[in-house]
């Protein structure tokens with residue numbers, strides 16, 4: 449756990465701690481038409497399709513911006529103006545999708561469950577049986593608001609049975625939790641460079657079934673977020689339409705090398721699961737109460753209820769941890785006061801024990817005894 453500069457460890461949902469080698473890969477300026485850069489870009493696109501076992505059925509369309517830009521691009525490009533989207537909501541990222549639909553004037557309906565409950569499969573079945581106008585369903589794989597894992601495979605089966613297309617926001621799960629296109633029927637999935645794939649922030653990507661994307665010409669009302677146009681241009685001349693985030697792509701390529709070296713989704717998922725287990729046990733031992741039932745917890749980010757101890761003040765707690773080099777995250781729940789501790793990024797069991805020791809120290813320093821809600 450050596451740090452040569454005063455750099456914090458990020459126990460957050462992103463941006464995340466990256467390896468030195470990933471950061472180092474950015475120290476080159478390539479032009480966007482440079483052959484080396486074009487090769488790196490093509491290789492990244494191929495490797496991302498391989499992660500979902502997309503074979504020749506899926507294409508990768510990368511896009512500048514944070515993850516939300518790609519979520520917006522996916523919806524704006526894949527759902528035609530005559531379509532209707534069913535949004536499965538159990539947290540802030542699902543809600544954000546409805547806001548995107550509002551901006552685009554896309555017709556949509558919502559199936560909502562509580563933030564500590566997975567999306568409701570019976571309600572999905574019923575809604576699709578009743579409302580035959582629905583053309584697409586969208587689900588968030590791991591709802592980062594709480595850290596809950598949604599049953600994407602079951603959602604996909606039901607959606608396919610009703611001849612609707614499934615879109616997946618797998619932003620915080622992609623690369624750590626399996627999503628195999630040969631086992632799970634979906635039309636498109638979106639994620640970004642800077643979550644479980646451990647690159648730096650600056651780009652997202654959409655993996656789309658080629659046969660579906662081919663029908664999307666003219667759907668988007670946004671030029672810069674038109675995935676169809678971005679795809680056609682990239683297929684035609686191997687280039688990005690507008691200035692590519694070259695340094696981000698170089699870092700991403702290195703991050704994918706490290707992802708492969710760790711054993712891909714299985715290896716990465718195993719490290720995060722171990723991180724999650726250590727963190728959860730340590731927090732429970734100190735008396736903190738997790739929001740989720742254990743079987744619903746994804747190994748991505750953990751939500752705890754705010755302690756009831758009158759001496760507990762989140763800002764003081766946060767600052768105390770931050771001074772010790774550990775950055776956690778406030779809660780985003782609407783139903784209860786909470787805070788979150790992430791377990792993804794270039795962090796391992798040593799870092800988990802480190803943050804637990806720092807939490808113990810800050811609790812003692814502030815005379816906090818009652819960690820339960």
Ligand SMILES: *Cc1c(COP(=O)(O)O)cnc(C)c1O
Pocket residue numbers: 461462514515516517519541588590591592617618619620640
């Ligand atoms: C992080 C995240 C996003 C995108 O967030 P950005 O801040 O725009 O990168 C979208 N959906 C989920 C589930 C996320 O975890």
